[in-house]
Amino acid sequence: MKLKGHSAVDLIINKRKVIEKIFTVLVILSLICLPMVGVNYDLTKYLPDSSPSAQALDIMENEFTYPGMGRVMLEDVTLYEAKSIKDRIADVPGVDMVMWCDTTTNIYGSSEFIDYANIEDYYKDGSAYMDVIFLEKDSSPRTHKAVREIEQLVGDRGLVAGSAVSDTNLGPTINAEVARVMVLAVIIIFLILTITTTSWFEPVLFLSVLGIAIIINMGSNIIFGEISFLSNAVGAVLQLACSMDYSIFLLHAFSEEKANGVQPEQAMANALRSAFSSISASGATTIVGFLALALMEFGIGPDMGFVLAKGIALSLLTVLLLMPALILRFQDVVAKTRHRSFIPTNLRSFGEFTYKLRKPVLIAVMILIIPCYVAQGMADFTYGNEAVANSPGTPVYDAEQQMNAKFGQSNMMLALVPLNGNVTEKAMSEELESLPYVRYAMGLAGVLPDGIPEDFLPESITGMLHSEHWARIILNVRSAGESADAFRYADEIRAIINRYYPDEQTYLVGVTPSTQDIKDIIVPDNARVNLISLLGVALVVALTYKSAFLPLVVLIPIECAVFINTALPYIYGQRTMFLGFIIVSCIQLGATIDYSILLTGNYLDARSQGDKKESAIRAVTVSAESILTSGLILMTVAYGLFFMTSVEAISALGQLIGRGALISLLLVLFLLPCCLMIFDKWIVKPDYAQKKHAKMNRIRATKLKLPTLSELHQQRLLLHEQIQANRRARHRAQLEHLQKLLHRKNAAPDADTAKEEEEHHDENN
Template identity: 55%
Template structure:
């Protein structure tokens, strides 16, 4: 079976005893390791139930961001309420009032703002000016703004929305962040389960076609399943993960980390074919596999770790979980899989079948034949693609959580917006110092053309009525000891140039009345902050990921030119992947732009590394470049296509299954990016390798000389050490011999003296 063999020859030059102690520990303690992993899976499955999912992107703003400061103050003083917009119809004005009162009585609802706050709807029709209330009632439809007692994700809020939906029945239409959270909570788990099941089935089919045993796909999926469960359970250490992490982490871990188990099994199979017993075979397989598996994992981990350095901390959330998943996958493959191979090695052998894949020799001939055409086409495309990828229409905030067309949440939103226009809440939190100033500010805000309503306690209380006579349970909604809250509904979407212009103007007006201590927050200001922070994060993250992966490749190959060669096809693939939305007019989530850039680089650069390493090995056997590159493509194509197909299937699975725009868009970018990377590696990299061949061979020769010199130095040191030991041994023997002679001479003198004494005694007698 063909699979990733990158850096094998290079690492074989290292002493094989390097990992002997660890490998011996793994092989000898297989049963204990199995029990430890079984225990870890049980505990992790239990812990995974307590990991919470967050759907609010503003939660990941740094504490120094203006909108986050406002959120923190508001949450401390008033709580962080969830919001929704409800339309009821067709109803009469009086029926609408009845619905409003019933909704206000639902447990979990804090405030309902409707036409009756400014107009007496019980007056006779001739006395009601319907033009004054058309923002709340027209064409027999009424729309209400709901503020809940608790946050969007609260179970009390979800229960309140459920009761409202039941109460209004077919006449109810719902939108807003709380409604989106409830919908996401109900659909994401189901959709991700479907995507995961479909991914497993498709990956199993791919593995059955590309392996030579029916049991191998089961083993691979079992190993990855164990690693995924442990990764999900250990997320409890951070308590809460983002909805993006929850949606993509498991399925990406399955797709990206599959190669490690494939490589170890391939090495084990080759060792068994030599006639070794299973224990010896797995020991030798580990010796040969560990360096290459760790090098492959390092490039992917680097791509994810860089995300953790983003100031917009959802990058930390996703990067940590994905990097942790790769580390756990590596540990599962290197520690658990050897024991399972020893346990089930015979099953693999009994279920062997012939290979279903071609030799790919024809592909090598084709690639070599069109090499200059490919190089010319890429040279013409790369600059326009680079420019276009930076000119996309991006989304940044919670608007990305919106459901796709065809879902009830999407249809309800379109119905409400088409009748009453768009509406979004901006919150001003100002010092509670002067009721007159607060009322003047409220009146100024109400006069703005794009403001539907501005609600404050000072603006609501009738003139001359003191706050002290109002129950505290009512005033606490808008006043605390230190702060006042003003709720401003603006006629705009949550993310647009017009919305940001409105937010900036409102901020300027509030600062005129309250030069110090005022905060502006809400969805629109938060989205503004996300945009400014995340766009600055991109350049930093992108450059750092390229440098990190390049450093891993440089250390692995001990080369300066190879990192450049292997990165060019992947970066070109990234440019093309993100240029396509510009030409098709698609909006993409900027966060997805960053995530997929790092993921595509870290996960698919392995394809370039594999082909480059195979070329370096084959070139020693076939010095002619044309022949070497054809053999290289033939040898590498199956592994690259297998890995790339798995990642493509996973990405497009998310794209077609998820009804959440952000997740579907992310899946589309991942699937298309993996496919383009495969094409670039198979068609662009070979011509780059042949063009750079003189430099590669010069570096390889120099590297071999350095290795030979290094080995010679080691041999000299060994010889010198052995010589010293021999000399010491000789000196020790000489000293021992001298000491023995001296002792013998001493004994002779003693014997002579005794003999003389005996003679004297005899003479005396």
Template identity: 50%
Template sequence: MLKKMAHFIVQRGRIIEKFFIAMTILCAVCYPFVGVNYDLSKYLPDFAPTKQALDVMEQEFGYPGMARIMVKDVTLPEARTIRQRISRVDGVDLVVGPDLAANVYSTDAFIKNSLTDRFYKDGNAVYQIIFEDGDSDASTHKAINEIYGIVGKDRGCFAGSAVSSKERQESITREIAMAIGMAVVIIWLILTLTTTSWFEPFLFILVMAVAIVLNMGSNIMFGRISFFTFSTAAILQLAVSMDYSIFLLHTYTAIKQSGVDSRPAMEAAIEKSCSSILASGATTIVGFLVIALMKFTIGRDVGFVLTKGIVCSLVTVLFLMPTLILRFDKKIEKTAHRSFLPPLDGLGKLMYRIRIPVLAAAAFCAVPCYFGQSMNYFYYGDDALGSGPGTRVYEDSRAIEDVFGKSNVIIAMVPNGNVIKERRLTEELEDQEFIDYALSMAGTLPQGIPESFLPESVTKQLRTGSYARILISMENREESSYSFQCSEKLTEIVKKYYPEDSYVIGMTPTTMDIRDILTDDYNRVSIISLAGVALVVMLTFHSVMVPVLVIIPIEVAIYLNMTIPYIIGDSMVYIGYIIVSCLQLGATIDYSILMTNNYMEFRETMGSRDAAVTAIAKSAISILTSGGILTVVGYLLYFTSSIQAISQVGRLVGRGALLSMILVLSLLPALLAAFDKPIRRQQQRAVERRARRMARPGKQTCREVQE
């Protein structure tokens, strides 16, 4: 079967090339039509309280985006005029700010203006804006642009989830293009150092570019993907899949140098390398598919897209790359150069010499790092996605907080029917020390004044036929232990008055739901990921002990990678914590498999010491090439992305790849040499069992013939 496939690929190269050209063009055309979602709450499962609350609110009031804007050097009359102009912008639902009551009640007789002091201070005015549509909707972003024109970008400070979403959408494409452009240049330099032809790096990058376009364009089948996937999938696919094409080309070159003609050499190279390439891809796919099992469905989004990316890379390498190698074979030969890297025998001897200290250090660090990784300070919600220090949104948020303090807007929805109960609830909420204000129709309208006096355009902002909306501002951050306590207290008060059919919605309640779901996800996903990769390795080596030894260096690298933020006092994005843990295991386990394969091969003719030294020397260039590319790509994301979640994931990926390289080159050979005898006994028993299984049907056939 494999031989027939290899023959077909070599003989039908032109047809294969035309097919890939057509598919690449099609996917390139589809790529701009793939939607990008920036709202984490969209990935909450249906059983989450916030998801249920959002569904009700979207049906009753819409799904509102929010912004907080401060205007500097403005008089109170000017501030009132600005608020009135903002309230008339298409897409704006409600503006809370100076002279709020004059907007709500059309004559001064009904003005209850106790909130004015909270929105105007020392010549500065602040406005809390609720939009008709979500943070990332085009109508909301159009409204924000109009507000920029009303306020003036130089005169105002703009913050809030809607503003952050708009800035993310505008910067993310630019940052991705910058990161990929820099990655291509640096990867070309790495490949130039580790290959023996000037043309080979261009060929590798061309093949990966085709695979990336196929993957990103085919995302149109999902309709929309998360901003997290959009930001990281292409560059991670480039880094993780590069070694497939390197392995195929090196195998072809070695066979050809033995005197075989080009076409037969390519057929032999496909046959010889296919199983190794597929095994390498399988471990990575297992790691990515496990991410898709998360209940917080952004994992499904990331997992499916990255898995599809690996499949696209495997198909492109096994079908398109052989035809391209044969097409450009003469050019590869003409641009050949000597290797720029010296033999790495000295590295092998050094790693073996320090094996005992390495084993001791790994044993000493493993347990503390295992517990240390879970002691990080984690971010779960929108704070994890916010723009980092130095960006306009970040600085504007701090400027507003310096003048007016923090504002964490929560919306409570309660059933209509009892105005007195609604008023009492509003008053009790305002009595809480952590609440700045609570705004409701019943709580703001003076007693004795019927709501029927007010125009429908006003009442619909705070009441529908079934629900009343209470706008609450808590004086704390959206995400902290104190915020979570305050949100729980607020929910408790609302449920006291309305035990059924009442809902509390906002960034803090959403973040609490995400926290609870993600914490459960990590425990399940990490175990399944470990078991899945171990199973693939066990089937590859026919041994129970080898998977344990192969995984140990990677797991120690993961624990150490995730513990470093705790040691240096940095915070961590929990989504990144889960995804990178699985990604690092799936992507870097190949280094361990390569090292172990080489060790087993050399162990057939050498002692354990010489086998370990030679395996390190032979594996080092491949590991340093693949790991170096992943390290560079990770740190490029870290340095180029203004989104904290993407930036931190990049740093975790880059640092994780670096640690995995170091531990595979140092710790794994020490483990293989230390457990050499048990490994060989297990493999010998596996060979004997396989021989017995193969012999048993033959014996049965002989008996049947005799009968």
């Protein structure tokens, strides 16, 4: 078979069976790779190498390992029962040490000699509190196994919480919740597509194509080795929501061509050529919006940017390469499952309604936009790992609150100082422990008995707090991991450390210091990422329409929607994650700019035949169904994340995306037509209609080139057809022979019965 001189469209159609086989192999390989993709839940891993926390974590990993942290509270226990359970917890493999009052108090002495006021941080009113320090980090499988053993040891007698416990439960929790979101999203999307299409099978076709793209994207994430929990949680649902338009564009273009009496293969060739510009422009704007995240200095931006952009690119390829094959394969099924339209075929009245509201909407937006722009950066933001913790209502969160109510908050920090003298270290530890918000500051110099050299103690004990070059002091602070008080305490602790080690490098490690570093890095990222995403999308629109002014008009409603959406947390008084604040700006811009592009294109088409008023009404009339369908799908999957996930970071991001899609949808339908009319003379070109008609004429005049068969290939096909014909003939002959045998077998008993009846009749006579 010769394909020389064939275009890409010809190859897609002529080689569609090969394409189906290639995608089948890709899906199988992706399913194999999927379990091998690692998922990271620790935001500190995305700090740049130059940040103090990243440098401190490297030292900690090399010298001591960076320990996971846990909290245990026992209820209705005596001191001796608590001591017994504490010792059993300390013996659990993977546990480094358990901090409790028995390190400073002889609990086996008479109760008369125990000052209970001195140990109320650890035991009071029949309840005991302990801090557990693990040998390995929170995300280590060894730590997870240790957490499960501690939970079994504690049982119903108490509660277990802390960052290690959250990390242990986070993976299974997110996976289960996201799976439920995907199931619900597929069901609701199927219902939306059923209402907005005219075939029961079309939604199955759309979801199948995008399901294949999602599987390939998830499996191909193995190239990154490990992805963030945010990318893993929202990647599939956002890919599903943002890519649905591409398949709808292609199928509608194919249906229009077939309705004009064009043969299926030629209709698909015309559809690919006519829909390619709109599909590619839509995909390119979304990809650019996601790739802007990759410019963040904070590493989770590149992580999410590359994963999401790759997903959209794979969806584009799947729609352009595989979907034509599936449409041609199942076109008869689509035709047989046709149903009446469930929505009005003419939305003219809705278009007229939006036209009447154009001025009030414009005035309202002009009044709101400046306050919203100012307010968007004034919300109460969170920055660090505490946003990854479970939300209210989950067992870990409830356990944490009960512990805080009984014994106060617990925030573990680790100070790293040079190993150059126990005297300085001990004096610093004592001053740190004297701070009113510090529970304890434990260093080896502080707990080493007077007169006993460090060399006398086994390395298994000294190695927990001293390495070859560094000393480690464990501090427990009465605060949340992320709060104004926590930041102030961390700054005061750093000042004391620097005073004792004025000319040497020191580090403070923990949730609070890491969060401070994340804040210092991520805030400057915001302005840069927003500017790049805006310029990138504007460039794509300018190249698509070959106009330098049109991008400004197209972006007006989307940017206004972004400002309003990101200002609402401040207006509502909600605490929101700053990372989600950055991410949603790029996602909302990239995913909903398609609505503006679609309506603008329909306005320009209508403008070539009518005045501005009629064009604005017609643009909304023609675009409303597609915009509402796309917007409802994005809102469905986003609000599914909001309502069905217990992880605050994912839930908040879902709310921001869902609300942003709704605001963008409304402003495109109600504000953009007015903007198009205002800037009409700068965006409407006199020869627009002529160029478009010429383009469509060229597309329909380009005939599909079928493969040229060589003489040998023709002989091979004829031989194959002859073999098939002979095989069918043999099958028919065998069937006819079998039918004759069955007929004879049935006829023989009838003949025997007739003979017996005749003989019986003769005997009677």
